[in-house]
Amino acid sequence: MSTSTASLAADRADSTGSTAPEHGAGRRGRTLRRRAGMVLIAVFVALYLVPVAGVLATSLKTNAEIAERGIWALTGKLTLANYLDVWSTANTVRYLINSFQVAIPAVVVSIAGGTLIGYALAKFRPRGGTAIQLVIVSGLFVPPQVLLVPLFTMFRSFDLLNTLWPMILIHSAVGFSVCTLVMRNFFEQIPDSLRYAALIDGASEGEVFWRVMLPLARPALAALATLQFTFIWNDFLYPLVFTSARDDVATIMLGLLNVKGQFTVAYGTQASLAVIASIPTVVIFFVFQKHFVRGLLSGALKE
């Protein structure tokens, strides 16, 4: 059954390392196969490390040196000059602040809203709940391009173009789809008896939700926070459409794109800005990696 497999998979994924099945093949065949496997893994690691290391190395070389010897040259002095340069350009810090000003409220609102809808669908089971769920989850499949023209007209009439509001509002609302899906699945698994017991003890529905259910949901909420933050931080379509006229409201990803356009050959500058732009999501992934897998699986598997 899909449900149990998924949660099992997610649980076991945290403790990789114990359950490699030992097959009964001959010892020599096994070591040979293991060596071949290790070579393949090494190739694979190179495939993934080289591009990442390339950006890091480029960010630490001077533009002059890159121009002379090429991007991928293994020689050269390492320097933090590009970082100091990029950081002291007033707009880099502005871009980062803008990105946080979009991502934090949008992550909070999308998860809060998705949790409320998901909980109501799973526990109050209102009439028409299935239809509501279908509409909200279908949001996952609406290409952003469908929404651009109507939203542009709408934000223009409210005079919100070239502010951060379009991104905050869009990411909040669009995020309800995945958050509702994950949270409804989560609350569906929690037995109703827990809710009834608290209600009999005199708690209101609101208190049951806040004091009993939400604390239980912490792992699911962490998973969603990781997913949503990464998604919103990395997006550049909406900033491109709604804030293209003013550089001081650009998010870091739009800033990165603009820098690329302005200094086509200043590779060192581009690379250091790319590294700065990537730090928040990479850090969050390292901290919450097991939640991320769990979030993806629970969201997509249990319907």
Add this chain to the structure above:
Amino acid sequence: MRPTTRWAILFMGPPILLFTAIVVVPTAMALRLSFTDANILGQTSQWIGFDNFVEAFTNEHVRKSIRITLVWTLFGALLPPALGLGIAMMLQANTRFAAIMKSALFVPISISLVVVGQVWIWIYQPGDGLINQMLGMVGLESLEEAWLANRSTALWAVFIAWAWQQAVLAMILYLAGLTSIPGELVEAARVDGAGQFQVFRRVIMPLLRPITTVVLSLIAINSLRNFDLVFAMTQGGPVRETETMPMLVWRILFRQHEQGLASAVSLILFAMTLVVIGGLTWWGRRGSYVD
């Protein structure tokens, strides 16, 4: 009114209002626009029936773009999942590496497609690009190429950069799925005389089917929505060879200023997404209760 209904309205009301304003109403407005000849200059907005859809299916650029998107989705559903599964199985056999590797591999999927695009431009570029330098080192200068500027290689070059990232997504999910398969099941199949390939085909793959459905759904959505990487790497060029449907919608909107046609094409993309996801869901359900 039942008291729980009142609670339901209290809980769901505000977020549903926001969702309606930002997603549902604009989708309906896009549907209306797709039947008009609206343009960004705002002179006309006449009802023209299905003309935009007829135009979309007869215009060679739109048709080419649909073809590119479909080919991308098809290969996207094959290459990254296969690669991801292969790597996941190797990692599972070498558990010592798995933990370190898993952490290292989170970098490619946590970084933005703008950054991914940037690195791969440097890998592909003529002159000091990584691929050309390596070809030069082994004496194959004749194969050097401006990979992203050449009409016959550009699409595949962008696709490979994309697959590079998506394979990690598949790998991480498959690794989670593989560790959940009980070793005894594989052992039992072997005792019954199953060869390695049979174990893979008859035991492992069926058990991974729910995971496969997730992987394919995520990758299909990402393929169909592919705008970011194309925009960052080629903006649809050279000569529209990498113009995926989202990229085409962008062009129709901001270069040709035809809102009606752009809405029609974006709705065709929406319909394609629903068909693909519907098919995958059906496939996943059909298999999930069968051994």
